[in-house]
Amino acid sequence: MRLRVDLLPHGTYPDVVVVVDVLRATTTAVTYLERGADALLLTATPEVALALRGGEEGGPYVLGGERGGLPIPGFDFGNSPAEAAGQNFTGKTVVMNTTNGTGAAHTAAQTGKHIFLAALTNAHAAARRARAAATEEIAIVCAGTDGHVGLEDVYAAGVLAEYLLAMGEFTVDDGARIALTVRRNGGNPLEALSSSGHGQHLSRLGLGEDVRFAAGLSTSTLVPALVPGEGAPEGTLRFTAG
């Protein structure tokens, strides 16, 4: 079994892909499911999300997303796990569009067989799901920020790699070696996230609570998994906790 870490999304994926965007898309996605959402629809663009809901208020769709870290006009929520943790999404499908994480999921879904979303908050459960589904390779794909490598994602990839290596034998690539080195030398999760460029950016925006929330290690057992097939609306990927 191969274990690969892509520091940014690229290439093709033959088997399992674990998409990581700790700050903040995948942390928020896990939180939506924790707070009762039936499903997540990750859209290719904000326009797809807005068109899905149309003029329908009070329907099944709730929109969450950001640009520049701030909520998108017309959306109900930003991309904040701390905000999501205070809501009840029972009976709702959350439609998400963010700068980096939702795009990384779309890249992964072009070729991968099994796509999971992982954050620090669900890292152990995500590693177990990935190991159970994989037959040849687990690729951990770091979303990064605007095409630049993000320390927070590489650190989380190292946490996932540690869990996976404790579960069995892997041949690892240099991306995995880098992620493990960052994990082992990056301090605890809050220190690592707080020292990242994006963590500092969010703190400057007054979103430090999201950084603290995202640093919770394996606090959730929910793993968003892509539902294969044609069922999702065009331009969306449907994830559920099943």
Ligand SMILES: O=C(O)[C@H](CS(=O)(=O)O)OP(=O)(O)O
């Ligand atoms: O919401 C976030 O933290 C980022 C937005 S940005 O990098 O500040 O533009 O989006 P994500 O897709 O979760 O990385």
Ligand SMILES: [Mg+2]
């Ligand atoms: Mg990010």
